[in-house]
Amino acid sequence: MTTRILRLSAATMLLASAAVAIAPRLTGHISSSAVVNAPIIAVYAPFDGVIEHASPSIAQPVEEGDTLLVLNNRSLRGSELRALRSSLAAVSGEMSGLTQQSNAPERLRKELENRRDAAIDARKRWFVPRLDEAWAMVQHAEATVDASKARLQRIEKLSKNGSIAQREVEEARTTLLEDRATLASATATMRRLQIERDALTGGSNLDLESNDLEQIGYRLDEIAVRQADIQARLIQLRASRQGLQSQIAGLSIETKKQNAFVPKVTAAGVIWEVSAPEGSSVSIGEPLAQVLDCSRRFMEVILPEDSFETIVPGTPAQVKYKGASESFTARVSAVYGANTRPNRNMQAAEPRLTVDSGLRVIVGIGPADPSDPKVSRAFCEVGRSAEVRFDRKNTILDAVRALAGRVGLLDQPLVAGLVNDRTETDSRIN
Incomplete structure (x- = not known):
């Protein structure tokens, strides 16, 4: 019995030693192929x-x-810019010339309108005495016709009595016809003067005696057509000038930038x-x-996909450079699923990944100081190999228990009692 106990104790000690030796593998995830990248x-x-x-x-x-x-x-594009500016100068020059051409007809138009208004006013004033004279002539002709009618009636009565010869009757009738013709002529003259006066008052250029006003009207129409042509051309030139100015502004900015x-x-x-x-x-x-x-250095490791719930951004990791005596703590900055594909073209180093699939974990290792000559000559340690370890919550005792279970020693009451007693003690302490 004593010999068996000694054997079991020795086996337990060997298990503990083996657990200590392989504890890193059983108590956490370790990647020995990590490479510093940036x-x-x-x-x-x-x-x-x-x-x-x-x-x-x-x-x-x-x-x-x-x-x-x-x-x-x-x-x-200086030559293109100069060509645009030359075109702009030509357009501006043409606009200036057209503006001057527009001013000259405008002055002539105002002069013709003044002449027309003056002529109309003069004609209006001219019509006042002419109409008075025509009205007097009409009244005189009407009185003459009335007198001729009365004389003819008297002569016709005398002719019936035989007191006057028939020749005098015919002369009286002829005189009446002449007086009526004179009345008609006077009436027509007065009506013509009235029509001309009314036409001038209404703004018409009708002139039955002279074509001066009509010629002025023709000239004003020509000026209006010319002004319309000039304005249409000016509108086109303004649009062209605005387009050229926009092109010059854009090209100037582009030229300045480039x-x-x-x-x-x-x-x-x-x-x-x-x-x-x-x-x-x-x-x-x-x-x-x-x-x-060098301000965004990182390492990339591949872990089993079952670590997706436990390895999250912010999870600490122990990093130890190959050849270094001490490790330092880094933290996970990103976690990607197994099917993601990184853009390797924008990375300085090619990671040495031992597997093609799994959980891609990016560990940020902090910035380097490139002002340090040693750091800059080493390219901020990019490409340097390191070991990255993610600790689990298991303890060394958990590792011993796991190893004992694998070799079948947990079936031995003594070993099971030692492990379980230790677990209960740890539970009480915690």
């Missing part, structure tokens, strides 16, 4: 140009806000890929330089 910030040429100032050399530190390089535009491309560094880091030397020509879309962003 994003790359690439700058591309927005236009065809020439490098005026090249970027710093490779591995040189840069700070946020530093000028990365200077690219001058070699295809400036005169030189001076990109700024957006994050502290080191030069990952240098630009072409000064004086080199580059084409639009061509990569100019790349900066390693």
